[in-house]
Amino acid sequence: MNILLTGTLWRYLTTSWRFVMFFLWPFLLSLVILGVAGLIVAAPLIAGFSAIHLIWSVPLAAFIATLLVRKPGDRFFMSYLLDDWSAAYDRIHGRNEKLNQRRKAFAEALKRKIEASDADEIVIVAHSLGTVPAIEALADLQRERPDLLARKPVSLLAIGSCLMMIALHPKAKSLREDVRVVMQESPVLWSEFQVLTDIIHFYGCDPARALKIKTANPPLIHRIRFKNVHSENRYKRSKGNFFLMHLLYMRGAEKKNFYDFGMFLHGPFFFRDLMTTHHGKATPLDEEGRLPEDYPEAA
Template identity: 30%
Template sequence: MGGYDPKSPSALFKRLEREHRRSAALWDAESTVGTAVVDPGGEWATALIEAKGPGWSTQTRFTTLLLDPIVLADFAKPLPVRIGKYLRALADLVLSGTAFRIFRHAWRFGCYFLFPFACLVLYALIGALAGTLAARWTNALIGLALAVLIFFGLARWLGQRWPANHLMDLWSFSRDFMRGRRPDAEAQLDRFTAHITETLRAKPCDEVLLVGHSTGALLMLDLAARCLKRDPDFARRARHVSLLTLGSTALKAGLHPAAGKFRADMQRLAADPHLEWVEIQCMTDIINFHRSEPGRLMGLTPAANKPFPLVRNIYLKEMMDRDAYKRIRRSFFRVHYQYVSGNTRRYFYDWFLVCCGPVALGNRMRMKQADLVRRPEGQAPSEHAA
């Protein structure tokens, strides 16, 4: 599950094939992404990925869970409504103390949180200045009308060019979801849950990965709890059942006093000894809680001898060549998408090998970088190819 943006299945799988092909070449491997089959309701799409390298081959059923109906409905609301909902979410996060906890544990993410508000203040200042000047030459009523017109004009124009309007909707959605006020999202997650649990019963596999990127990490954690509730044996449906959160923003809910149900669900996951959670964080990416311990901050008590999550930090300079890194390092959103993009250097975290490699996620995350480089197929000494 990706973040809070609309995604075309055809474009997504085309990009996946391109990025996998780039990474596969690094490991002397090949990857073929089949034609995606889209659910009639347009809520998920699945493609078969076949990969092979020296001494191994795998088949992966890759399913993307689509949030388009929710996101596009939010985007379609009138701009004044979107601004009002964002300001209410902002007030909620500030008055509840959540904003201060966010800044305490990830100040750069806190700045990202305030970006839409800073944009609104800028629009208001420009509108007020223009309105004041107009009032001097005409009258106060005309000046006020011009100020309001300029404010909403800038909010519509610059808010689309910049990601401000998108982020306003994101924070409004996040606030409503953590408070249980998004019945549309609840219903869609229930349909995702039914699809996942029924698929696993019908089509056994060696490894199950529930992957969430950005806000999708928050939703995927919630979805995993739903799967476990619907099917108590969910975490034993395969030899390896793991959660993987990439550039996660789940702590925006985990740190909120009103998100008690979410934390209770996370504790249910932590208590299952068969379920593993791996979180990948990145210093270069401002849209994540870098160097945080989500489980500890949410007060989780994991099963004995099980880190929950196992946190690994990645460094883009080590997974990308110099020119590729220079091209993206100043683009916040491009950096944020590197978790699900192809590497240009061999590295322990590799999106292609996570999805299609012969080693289970948890084992891969515990391997040393030197071992991976010596074994082009990325195979652990104790494992055999799937």
């Protein structure tokens, strides 16, 4: 009810209406199960029997409801989704001390990692709700050690981002400030990939525009099609399950395409170059996967 009363659901709808289908799914499933249980409880009364029959109909309804939660519910990730929303609610209100401690620990771990790294470039991958701790850690690092983010290229690869799931809530002022710090004050390249067939993210959303943040370093938003990245067989298997579809971002590309998760992280090219110089194009490799002879030396 909090999401509804605060106007957050309306903001979800106007920002990316597809996400609302994902948001409503566990609650609609819960209502269906409660409806079935209610009918079982009331069945004796509807049939004209006395209220004494509630002695068996109530336990039966509870048993059937439990089975529905465990069987179809598990198949459709009902418990997982409700836990997901519970965790999001804790993040919005900052009331879970373990999550608050984890934020500090993650920022500290990122700082140590960058300090010790001899890499030419650092790419932070943030999938789904993982975009939230990534943004928080980068913002903390910008406040405490901005020199580390300026020492070498640091990029954020946001895939299937659910950042707006929390950032659009009125109480999420701290997260919106973190987003502002990353966009306005840090040199981090924010590159975000979105897919129409994935309903577990905010397709069509530009975080800077949605949060009304003016910046000279806005996120690069790329909209891709999984059917152009993965084989027909893999794509078809994922279409019937929105969680499998949501995980396709992290599976290796089976077709030569601009979106190539493995190439982004392990290829011979700087991620920044792939996002800018080669934007919208497959990496410049020949059919054998080698660099063309006339191509300047890559990373």
